[in-house]
Amino acid sequence: MGEFSQSAQLGISLPHLCRHFKEHTGKTVATYINEVKIDEVKRLLAAGEGSVLEISVRLGFSSAKYMAAVFRRVVGVGIGEWRKSGRL
Secondary structure, three states, X not given: OOHHHHHHHOOOOHHHXXXXXXXXXXXXXXHHHHHHHHHHHHHHHHHOOOOHHHHHHHOOOOOHHHHHHHHHHHHOOOHXXXXXXXXX
């Protein structure tokens, strides 16, 4: 079942659902999903549950490089810098 048909089950269009989400959270759906994923990246890295590549695959990023770019955008520092800072 596609995204559109899922929003249709709620009786609203996908664009309307996305606008409603942003009005109530202040974030786009994509931004929210990336923030949740990056929280999980940090948890997995801190727990030593895989390499950056393994974690990127596990969480559905298209590549480890893309995950690292999203990490930097969300967290404000790169993965290596984050690790060195002791934020684990």
